[in-house]
Amino acid sequence: MKRLIVFLIMAVLTFGLVACGSNSGSSSAGGSAKSGGEKAEKVKLKISTPDPDSASVTLAAKELAKIIGEKSNGEIEVTVHPNGTLYGGDPSGAVKQLGAGGLDMLVLSTSLYANFDSRFNAISIPYLFDNKEQFTEFLNSDLGKQLLDSTSELDIKGLGYWARDFRQISNSVRPITQPQDLEGVKLRVPNNPLWVEFFKEAGTVTTPMDFSEVYNALQLKTIHGQENPIGVILSAKIYEVQEYLTISNHMADGWLVGMNQAKFDGLTDKHKQIIADSVEEIQTWLTDYDAKEAETAIKQMEDAGVKVNELTSEQQQQFVELSKKAYPTFKGLVKDDQFFSDILEMVGKSE
Secondary structure: OHHHHHHHHHHHHHHHHHHHHHHHHHOOEEEEOOEEEEEEEEEEEEEEEEOOOHHHHHHHHHHHHHHHHOOOOEEEEEEEEEOOOOOOOOOOHHHHHHHHHHOOOEEHHHHHHOOOOOHHHEEEHHOOOOOOHHHHHHHHHHHHHHHHHHHHHOEEEEEEEEOOOOOOEEOOOOOOHHHHHHHHOOOEEEEOOOHHHHHOOOEEEEEEOOOOHHHHHOOOOOOOOEEHHHHHHHHHHHHHOOEEEEEOOOOOOOOEEEHHHHHHHHOOOHHHHHHHHHHHHHHHHHHHHHHHHOOOOOOOHOOOOOOOEEHHHHHHHHHHHHHHHHHHHHHHHHHHHHHHHHHHHOHHHHH
């Protein structure tokens, strides 16, 4: 009888251990790396952009979300949040939020990262790049990667760049075909020495001003003109209160696509590669989209009565020489003499 009781006790204990082992195995298999054929949990990410739904950068972010979803077979779900709604419209604060994990992903101008690494100022040196192809080549170069990788110091994974359209000049005084045409023109510029120093060399009366005030200031003739990419001039309806538009291509700026480093590190290698490849793919998509939109925008502005002129290569060279006069100031803003020299050498400019 005792032997029977002992046997029954041992059987119960053995069964309990097997059951516990089975439950433990089930629990450890949870999370994104499911085993035994179970479906992995969906990765959900939010990507924030600074511009409205209709802006090209937000449309690019939506295309990115679509491609990531397709490449991952739905394992990664990205939702797009425009207009800076996730960071209260404060771009410098957005960079800090991204590093701290308050944001998952963020698309923001490279010029704003100059607040954290002064070498980013080099990208927006006036007339540094001859055209958008050369600019994109720089972004994809070792020098561009140096800047991209520097965001790791902010706990941000730099995923890649998208090129923005160059900036153009609009005004209500005269067509701009040479630097002398800017003399005396009251031009709104961002409160940044790169802009102020360049236009000051041409005798322009530079007026830093919040962009939200620009339309009314132009309408009231408080200022004569402003400068921005074509898409901004169209979407903000600046052309309604301007007579002339000059395709000057005077400054470049890029979009930096970043992700919180800890969240990126928590992904599987497969998911990391999908996101990186998709960001790279959108670079070409956005360049093509912006080119088509610029043609349409210029036509729309011409139809509205705006007189449009594009600088010839000879005319543009005059502005290049004007920019070179400010190189000592620009070098001081970059704060890295070697990087400044390397980028000038790459684009065929000299100090």
